[in-house]
Amino acid sequence: KQEVTQIPAALSVPEGENLVLNCSFTDSAIYNLQWFRQDPGKGLTSLLLIQSSQREQTSGRLNASLDKSSGRSTLYIAASQPGDSATYLCAVRPKKVGNEKLTFGTGTRLTIIP
């Protein structure tokens, strides 16, 4: 059974700092890994999707990396801003025909201190 872990559960950093969020998964047989952010009381916003054949994806100040063999992904946020405060979730899609479930981590609650 796939298990996805995100550490730390919560993180507070001063504005302007660069930071890294971690995601680990137990089964490396995945199609892709997706990073989301969730604002309080809101749905999920997709940030980046990395296919299993890729090593990283970039969007603006965000960079996500994937090391499938070791079951790890990181989300790097450069020059953090108060608007980045949210819960960040990673999710993996299994590489199994007919299994379309995303398995989510429990998230990292990020607070950027102005």
Next chain:
Amino acid sequence: GAGVSQSPSNKVTEKGKDVELRCDPISGHTALYWYRQSLGQGLEFLIYFQGNSAPDKSGLPSDRFSAERTGGSVSTLTIQRTQQEDSAVYLCASSLAIYTGYNEQFFGPGTRLTVL
């Protein structure tokens, strides 16, 4: 539409009543997914549709839960005889297709269900 929409945004009901939650996926997306997010719990997969068919219903927590999709578009999640443990945020997502290596899922804002 521009994004996935869900209605109602909030639903308060009494224990034992039936509820229907609606999801409108992004236009052209053939795959649709339902998830549940309970307080203190992670996101839990419930069911997905490819077109109007649901190949995998294993995530539905009990036979009180059912879902349908018509016309390859709108989906309804029905919970019969609601219980307090059904209280959660129900999230819907859609993607262009499944069975591909790239199927980014886009989520709606969710329906917050409270069972009194």
